Amino acid sequence: MKTLTITPNNRLQKARTEFLVRQEMSANQKVVADAPNVMSLSTFIKWAWEQAQIFGYPAALNNVLITQEQTFLSWVDIIKNDKSLITIMPPTELANGAVRAYKHLKLWKLSETDFIPDSDESIRFQQWATQFTSNMKGKVTEEEAIGIIIDAISDKVIPMPEHISLWAFDEVPPLFQALFEAISQCTTLQYCSEERPPATCYQTASFDNDTQLKNMAAWAYNTYEMEPSSTIAIVVPDLVAKRQLLINALDEAFEPQVILPNTPDYVQPYNVSAGTPMSSQPIIMLAKKILTVGAASTDVATLRSIVMSPFIGNSESESGKRALFDLTLQEVPTELSLSQMVSLERCPPKLMASVKQFLKIMNDAPERDTVGNWLKRFESALFAIGWPGERLPNSKEYQALKQHNELLHRLCSHYNTDTVTRDTAIYYYHLALSNTLYAAESKDCPIQVLGVLEAAGLTFDYIYILDMNDTVWPAKATPTPFLPELLQIEHGMPHSDASRELEFAKVLDNRFKRSCNSLIYSYCNTEKERKLTPSIFAVGEHLSGNVFKVNELNHIDLLYKQIPVKVLQDDMVPLETEVATGGVSLLEDEARCPFSAFVKHRLKVAEMPVVRMGFSPQQRGIILHEVLEYFWEDMKTHEALVQLTQEERAQKVLQSIERAFSAFTTKEDISSTLIEMEVQLLSKVIDKWLDIEVQRPAFIVEELEQKKLVTIGPLTIRIRIDRKDRLIDNDRVVFIDYKSGSAIANKLDHAAGLTDVQLPISALTAENVDTVAYASLKTGEELYSGLADPTSSNVSRDKHTLIKAASGSMSEQIEQWKVRLETLAEQYAEGVVTLTPSVASCQFCPVKLTCRINPN
Missing domain, CATH: 1.10.486 (PCRA; domain 4)
Incomplete structure (x- = not known):
């Protein structure tokens, strides 16, 4: 062969081969091209070793070149059989460290006898390395083979190509330098790398790692959608540790259907380089x-x-x-x-x-x-x-x-x-x-997820570097414990000290800037409540105006794009019976959102019950209704209330409360102390409410907690009317709805926006209605509010009373309510399931998981 290109690794070899093939096809206007001679350094060493054996070089004939896997297993055997070794670390982990240390020695043209151990680990390694050398009689590792190849090249045994290019070598240890020097004595040798204008650099900050990964995946998805032909590299300093997190984030963006059952294998638009065992x-x-x-x-x-x-x-x-x-x-x-x-x-x-x-x-x-x-x-x-x-x-x-x-x-x-x-x-x-x-073989993907060393030298349209925090990049110095630390620093071995890591990071950063059009540095602001600082490479004047923002993804839209969805028009599901369960809440839910009403009342979907210590809000509401029911059964009239002294009134309230609480005194999960506290709180609230009742126009209580069947359009529903009074001065009816929380009467006079239908339905059951009102019994917010006929003596406004006059007569207002209620009843009976909720309805909806309106 006349020319040869040597790359540091197999990934660069493949990329360089593809580039040269495309270049030749484009220049010659052909659809095929001769395969260029491009080898990784490891492949070149194997080729040179075979050539030395073919041409009968004694040192090559007398030794066997073993693989990295065989080297590793040999070290495992030595460590496993070391009877004096006492450690909880598995032999495989120790062997990995020992292999790296031995490789560093050979790459820097040293041996196990060239250093004085400075620790127990280095003493142990020196012993293992001596044993390894002894076991290797007639065998050589790849690094040891290079020495024999250098001699064979110098002796003119191995024929060299006329020209050799060294492509994208950023770090050349002494052993490789000696090899390249020997080659240069026999043929033309040239160092080459990608030469293109520096990339435009951007920075983007994320709150934490989860947000960073989501932003990365969203950016990759959006970029791929807008520019399908572009090439993208996602570079991760610690790819092995983050591999699964990266896959999860990318799957969520590109392949959301992977979470569904029985999902077949699919071709991902991205490839993660780090393999799994x-x-x-x-x-x-x-x-x-x-x-x-x-x-x-x-x-x-x-x-x-x-x-x-x-x-x-x-x-x-x-x-x-x-x-x-x-x-x-x-x-x-x-x-x-x-x-x-x-x-x-x-x-x-x-x-x-x-x-x-x-x-x-x-x-x-x-x-x-x-x-x-x-x-x-x-x-x-x-x-x-x-x-x-x-x-x-x-x-x-x-x-x-x-x-x-x-x-x-x-x-x-x-x-x-x-x-x-x-x-x-x-x-x-x-x-x-x-x-x-x-590592499964994959077709060329537009998005490559790589480690920093794998990405160096490859060219892309975009490079997105994650974890650009000063705690991650430049990497921390992590000298191997198997070699003396001073030896590693003296010879500039990988990870030996901080200055060496900084210089290496600068070389790689410069390589990335010359390998793409756009370079994005991504970093986190926090990690487990600890504030983080960006790397020196992710800040600076050249980045001050280039803040990079990522648009969030709508995952519902993504699912619809990835999964074939057949749309069936099935809006109406008629009611099978005219008797509807659900009471007043049925029409209230229909007013807020027809879909929610259908799911809750027709499909019977309900929230999981919430287990509480003590009284639930529902229990408190029941007790409040019972206390007032018992009190007014005794009182019956406004006049009787007014004639009570403060002590008499307090006594009757306490009797009603004790009667209401009697059902709870035997419950094991509610202590007597808690009941006593509830009694005291309820006494104060009802006492303040009765102060408001005293100020009302005179009345007679006609009905308490009355159950009725009410027909509204095609529906018949069951309701319970909390209280029905009759005014003395005009013989007209007042309906009162008790509320243990705050109540809003503002929408009662707007029939189109009606959502709380208890009082309007109650008003349909009587003639000569004067007032409909809420009795809000919330501590510190006691209020009597509602809507009354313009001629009513009930119309009043002060600190604890807010009874507004209806815009027309009360009869006209009730007719408007009736029209609205019948419309809601017809919708529900016909099975209308449109999604028309208010913001508040969505916020507190108990069936959110069944709804498709909000992707979040």
Whole structure:
């Protein structure tokens, strides 16, 4: 090959290849183009190693280049077998840190003998590294292979292309520098990167992390909708930790239907680069679970999950029998083995046969065998039980199976000599699954979610960087404990100190500015009530006028866009009977919102009852009505009230209160102290109300808490009239409605806006109505308010009385109410379900979850 481009990683290699292909097709006006020679650095090292072997270079022929996975497993073995190690940390976590430390040593052209340990961790690492070097006879890691490749290039063994370009290398450690220097002695070598005008930078602040993620998803959605051909990068400093939160936020914006049951797999318009452990994939998780159970006893819940899994044989053809068998398993002891399980009655025959075949393969194994042979036996046993199931796997499951098979092949080649027990083989199997990232292959997506290192060097139209707070970016110095800290600082190793992290952050920030047209810095103002400060990169004069705002999304609209909705015109649902339940509240709900009335009274949807300590507002209202009923049964007239002394009146009020409270004295959840407090409070309220009653024109109480059937249009409803008085001076009727809270009489004279219908309906039941009024008995706000005939002596206005004169006669006002009430009754009877609520109606509506008018 004449030319070669080398990139730092595979993602940049793919992006650069696609760019060069598009460029050639555009220049030559063709729909096809020759694939350019673009390799990632890791691929180049493997290619160079193969070339050295092909041309017979002794050092390459005498050694085997091992993979990163094999390197990791070797470190795990060393740490696991260190008998002197006392720690609660798992060997895998220690191995990850040790691998990174060893890699840093090699990249900076050092060895385990080139430093003096300064801590227990570095002492331990030096011992492990010595053991690793000893175990590696005839094997080399990728970093160690570079040294041999450098020698082979210098000896003119490996033929180099005529020209090599190094694309987007921001950090070049000494080992890579030596490699590139050796290459430059044999061919033309050039450092290259994207050269474009600096991006326009913006800043956007969010209250907290949840708001930040919602804003990010809303911005990405809006941008994608307006510019479908644009490319977008969402860059996250700590992508692994925030992966699921990011997916949730993006799903909520782009794929809101994912929350619905039985939602099929869909193609997301975004791709998240950080993978998840292979063991987290459901199809792999089941294989791991079955092999772990083996012949041992386990909890019934695990066995039930195996029985009902779609990933074992005949799960569909025996689905009914297995569902019944699952019910049987719920009644057995807490633990069972697989063999005990299949001996139970009602065990489906095909399940029984496959489990027995699985157990036979597992039980026929020798006590010890090589890991490779164990893994082959595991494959055979899983096949016997019917894994991965009878249905065709979807795309994600297929890729998981493919990567699983490749992993088994690599494990067999690594552990091919020593013999181990079955439990040890399963340990290695679990270890590999947990430490191998699964990332489903996806088509090119317009939105890429990347870590900062993955995004560096890639080009986009927009780059949106999250978490640009000074606690996150630049990253904190986190030197590895396995190497002396001064050694790391001296050589400028990654994460060694704050100044090194700041310089590296500046390099990446400059790279981002040259990689897009618009760059958005996003940061949070608070975190768990702690105030946060933006990063130095997210503030400054160049950003002072570029405050970035995000429009919120309407998720109801999003659902309608993503889910096919068939609209049926079904407005009217006629009433089956003329007798309506619900009383006065039925027409009040119809006045406020027909949909709410339909849901509450026709569909019988109700709020969950609220459990309260003490008296509920409803109980207080009932007690208030009963107290006044008992009091006026005794008094009967205004004259009798006026003639009482203050002490006599207080005594009669107390007697009525005690009678009303008698039903509550036996309740265990209401203490006598609480009842006493309620009695004292109610005594004061009623005493102040009776002061108002004394000032009224003389009257006789005719009816108290009277139940009646009232016909309004096509409906007959049951009502309870709190009180009906007759005035002495004109022999006309007064209706009073008791209210334990504040009451508003303002809308009584506006029939079109009528929502409180108790008094208007009461007025329909009598002739010669003079006044309709509310008796508001709220502590400190006692008020007698209502509407009266213009000629009535009741018309009055003072501190505790507000009786307005009707605009016409009371007969005319009642006729207007009747028209309005009949309209409401006809609407309800016909089943009108229009959504026409007031703001207040929506705010306190008990059936909000059934309503589609408010997306929030």
